[in-house]
Amino acid sequence: MTEATNVHNWAPIVTWSKAESERSGTPLLLMLHGYGADEADLFSLAQTLPEEFTVASLRGPERTGPGYSWFPLRSDVSYAVENVKSATAAVTAWLDTVRGQHSSVTLLGFSQGMCMATSLARHRPHDYAAVVGLSGFVVDAGTEGNGFFYDAELAADQLPVFWGRDQADPVIPAEAVEYTATWLRTHSKLTKILYTGIWHGINAQEMAHVKEFLSMTVLKG
Template identity: 60%
Template sequence: MTENAPWNPVVLFSKPEEERAGTPLLVLFHGYLANEEDLMGLAAYLPQEFTIASVRAPLALGPGFSWFPLMHEPDYSVDRVVNAVQDVSDWLDGIKEAHSSVTLLGFSMGMAVASTLMRHRPEEFAAVVGLSGFVVPAEGNGFFHDEELAELKVPFFWGRDQADPVIDAPRIEYTHAWLNGHTKLTKVLYAGMGHSINMQELGHVKEFLAHTVLGSR
C-alpha cells in the first residue's frame, strides 16, 4: 500500500484457480475488526455458480483488520476511504477479466467499501449487497461518480435490523436517502437480528443474486 508498490491483499477463494474462469465473481468485504475468514461461512448459503473472493482489509487493528478509521475518529477522512477502495479497485483490475461479471457484498464497514467501489466504477458491477452497513458522504471527492450511478441504477440489496445497535440513526437516514436516489434498491428489515446476519436474510440474498446476476447472464 505504497505509491510505488501495488497492494497484494490476503484473499480467500471458494473455488480453486482452475475452476474460476468464466464464473461470476462475488467479492466479500468484512466489517470492522474482522478478517477475510469472517464472511466465508456465507458461501455455503449463496448460489454455487459464483466464485466467492473474501478480501482482508489493509489496516491491522486489535483482533482483526479495518478498511479505514471509524467515522467519528479524528483521523477519519473521505481520502482514507478512497485510498483503501482504490487499492481494491486496482486489485480487481487484475482478476475481473477472467469472470463473466463482478458483484460486491459488504457487511457493516464492508458495505461502505462495496458501495464506494460501486460509486467509483458504476458500470462494472452487476449488483451490490449491503448487510447491516452504511454509505459514506462523498464530500465532493472526484472519486465518486454518483451522477453516473444514478442513471445506471445498479441493483442494490440492503438488509438490516431496524434496531441495529451499532449503526446510528444519522448514518441510516443518510444511507437510506442516498440508496433511494442512486440505486435500484431492495430494502428488507429483520427484527431481532441485531448487528449481524441471519438465515432469513441469507435466503433473500441468495434469491436476489440468482435473479439479478444469474438470471441476466
C-alpha cells in the same frame, strides 16, 4: 504508520471458494468484511449463495484490534474521506487483476464492508452487476468525493442493491442510516428488507433473501 501508507503497501490476502482452474467464466462475488474482522469472518456465507459464483473474501489493509479494517471509524480523529478513497482505489486495483477471468463482479459487504462495496460502485459505476449491503452504510463524501465518485452515472445505471438491516441495530448511527436510505433510493435500484432480532448481524432468512436477489439480478440471464 498512516492509513494511506498501509494501503499503499497493501499485499491483498484473499480466500477463494473455488480453485483457480475452476474460476474462469464464472461470476465473481467479492466479500468485504466489517471493522475489526478479517477475510474468514464472512466466508462461511459462501455456502448459502448460488453455486455458480466464485466467492473471494478479501482482508482489509489496516490492522485493527483482533482483525482488520478498511479505514478508520468516522469517530476516529484520523478519519477522512481520503482514507475511504485510498482503500477504494486499492481494492479496485486488485479487482482489475482478476475481473477479466469472470463474467461479472458483484460486491457483498457487511457493516464497514458495505461502505466499501458502495464506494467501489460509486468509483467505477459500470464495473459491477449488483451490490449486497448487510447492516451497513454509505459514506457521506460531500464535495470531497468529486472527481472520484461518479454518483450521477451510478444513478443513471440503476445498479441493483440489496440492503438488509435491523431497525434495532445498535452499531450504525441513526444519521448514517438516514443518509444511506436517502442515497440508495436516489442512486440505485433498491431492495430494502428489515429484520427483527439480528441486531448488528446476519441470519439465515436474510441470506435466503440474498440468494434469491443474486439469482434474479446477476444470474437471470
